[in-house]
Amino acid sequence: MVATGTSRNEVPATLKPDYDRASELKAFDDTKLGVKGLVDAGVTEVPRIFYQPPDDFDKTSVLSGDTHSSIPVIDLEGIDKDVTKRKEIVERLGEASETWGFFQVVNHAIPVSVLEEMKEGVRRFFEQDDEVRKELYTRDLTRKLVYNSNFDLYSAQATCWRDTFLCIMAPDPPKSEDLPAACRDIMEEYSKQLMKFAIILLELLSEALGLKQNHLNEIDCGEGVAVLCHYYPACPQPELTMGAGMHTDNDFFTVLLQDHIGGLQVFYQDKWIDIPPVPGALVVNIGDLLQLITNDRFKSGGHRVLANRAGPRVSVASFFCTGLRETSKVYGPIKELLSEDNPPRYRETTVRDYCSSFDETDLDGTSALPRFRL
Numbered sequence: 001m002v003a004t005g006t007s008r009n010e011v012p013a014t015l016k017p018d019y020d021r022a023s024e025l026k027a028f029d030d031t032k033l034g035v036k037g038l039v040d041a042g043v044t045e046v047p048r049i050f051y052q053p054p055d056d057f058d059k060t061s062v063l064s065g066d067t068h069s070s071i072p073v074i075d076l077e078g079i080d081k082d083v084t085k086r087k088e089i090v091e092r093l094g095e096a097s098e099t100w101g102f103f104q105v106v107n108h109a110i111p112v113s114v115l116e117e118m119k120e121g122v123r124r125f126f127e128q129d130d131e132v133r134k135e136l137y138t139r140d141l142t143r144k145l146v147y148n149s150n151f152d153l154y155s156a157q158a159t160c161w162r163d164t165f166l167c168i169m170a171p172d173p174p175k176s177e178d179l180p181a182a183c184r185d186i187m188e189e190y191s192k193q194l195m196k197f198a199i200i201l202l203e204l205l206s207e208a209l210g211l212k213q214n215h216l217n218e219i220d221c222g223e224g225v226a227v228l229c230h231y232y233p234a235c236p237q238p239e240l241t242m243g244a245g246m247h248t249d250n251d252f253f254t255v256l257l258q259d260h261i262g263g264l265q266v267f268y269q270d271k272w273i274d275i276p277p278v279p280g281a282l283v284v285n286i287g288d289l290l291q292l293i294t295n296d297r298f299k300s301g302g303h304r305v306l307a308n309r310a311g312p313r314v315s316v317a318s319f320f321c322t323g324l325r326e327t328s329k330v331y332g333p334i335k336e337l338l339s340e341d342n343p344p345r346y347r348e349t350t351v352r353d354y355c356s357s358f359d360e361t362d363l364d365g366t367s368a369l370p371r372f373r374l
């Protein structure tokens with residue numbers, strides 16, 4: 001299973017693997033210990049199922065270290081006290097959502113201690129006893145707690161250097177006992193705070209669109225959340241693989257908590273731009289459904305995560321995407337945003353229909369949006 005020491009340019013085309021990829025994937029899945037299990041076993045070379053097509057690295061250049069070409073960091077201090085300040089913040093949020101589709105937020109009112117404990121809780125989950133973790137490993141997406149490595153393991157072209165567990169925390173949170181013992185209290189606390197933050201954020205985004213303040217909350221963009229907790233173990237050959245391949249998020253928006261390691265990048269104007277860790281900040285990105293209902297005004301930004309030598313890296317991606325189990329709510333371009341010059345560009349859909357292609361569209365570099373285009 002272990003690859004020989006090839007350089008990036010010699011990586012075999014994974015489109016047509018010249019090895020029995022299916023059985024290597026199955027063997028990896030059967031360990032139930034994910035990428036962390038490989039690292040714990042002492043692999044010094046990345047197994048070939050993780051090789052990424054070299055294009056993913058080489059097609060575009062990376063710009064980093066230049067503060068003028070980094071996503072904005074927006075300070076929410078004073079939004080309720082100072083009308084001028086609020087207007088200024090709304091403008092910056094709107095501009096970031098229309099261009100990058102990404103911004104970072106500080107002074108979001110979630111205590112730093114909650115953020116720190118949430119990252120610690122995720123780390124505890126992945127670093128707990130192997131036998132406990134194995135028991136929880138599953139590909140059954142109807143479970144309250146889904147822990148595995150690569151949701152799209154059997155359909156993606158290349159496997160990513162990442163393990164994940166996922167819980168749907170709203171609108172119907174699991175009972176405490178159904179959450180992982182390693183982090184159940186903090187998951188409940190973090191989700192509670194996150195839902196409050198989402199309401200504020202959606203008010204600001206509604207204002208940025210020129211809609212009434214409650215618009216996006218009234219149509220339930222912040223009603224449901226799936227919390228994805230990622231663990232990217234240290235990688236012996238980060239130039240051969242990825243933590244997450246390029247993708248857009250198939251939700252309304254995502255709130256991302258990342259640790260100090262870094263590796264998250266957004267694709268903007270044909271370049272990969274680093275999203276550097278900012279202490280105490282939350283990264284927010286616009287998802288496909290917000291792009292759809294704003295008729296392309298807000299952009300669902302393509303992003304990826306590089307594998308790293310310094311890890312493990314921990315992150316928590318909270319996907320706001322209501323109605324996964326609800327079929328009746330229909331979303332299309334918001335009428336108030338349309339005009340003769342700006343006719344609808346998308347057909348209406350239920351969130352469930354949009355997200356039903358989760359496996360194919362989540363983290364493998366494609367988006368379902370074009371399929372909904374008129």
Ligand SMILES: O=C(O)CCC(=O)C(=O)O
Nearest residue numbers: 228230258264305315317
């Ligand atoms: O871990 C990260 O920084 C990003 C994760 C991500 O993009 C996702 O879960 O969709």
Ligand SMILES: [Fe+2]
Nearest residue numbers: 247248249303
């Ligand atoms: Fe993402």
